[in-house]
Amino acid sequence: MKTKPMTIESIRLTISKILIYFKTRKTQISTSAINFSRAKNIGIIYSRGNKLSEVAMNKIITDLIAENKKVISLEYIQKDNDSDYKLKEKNHFSMRNEDINFFYLPKKVITTNFLSDPYDIIINLSTIDLPFLHHIVALSQSRMKVGFVTKQYAHLYDFMMDPAGTRDLMETSSRLINFIKQINKN
Secondary structure, eight states, X not given: OXXXXXXXXXXXXXXXXXXXXXXXXXXXXOOSOOOTTXXXXXXXXXXXXXXXXXXXXXXXXXXXXXXXXXXXXXXEEOTTSOSOOOOSOTTEEEEOGGGBOTTSOBOHHHHHHXXXXXEEEEEEOOSSOOHHHHHHHHHSOEEEEEEEOOTTTGGXXXXXXXXXXXXXXXXXXXXXXXXXXXXXXX
């Protein structure tokens, strides 16, 4: 029986999964139930692809802050995008490819800034399936991990939603947050 030879890419991903396993297996995260109304700290990860995602994220973050949530966001800026846009929030971090190591793990600047806070809920709002964004979710000390459906990384999340074919960030993000609000509603 012939097996397919492993590519460099698949070797990198396999090693990154092993590293994440060893980094997270000793992490103690509270297992008590969390719901949206009791959540205080929310982490949001997203990929900015264009100016529309800038508008969508500003609205989502503003809406969450209006509900008395502390929101800390991490924006991945693709290499083809400009770097002039920065959210004017003090709790916003941005990253580029230079902030990710060879094994798709975040470098120290991301770990000390974004991953140093324990979150009640962390939400991966990226509609693009990027391994390093899933790895950041896995490394976070969050009580609930939420994102869009992905077969390869489903084990990392507590709740996932299928974006149903649309890649509209505003629509899918709003739907996802509305679902989160319904979880464990007391």
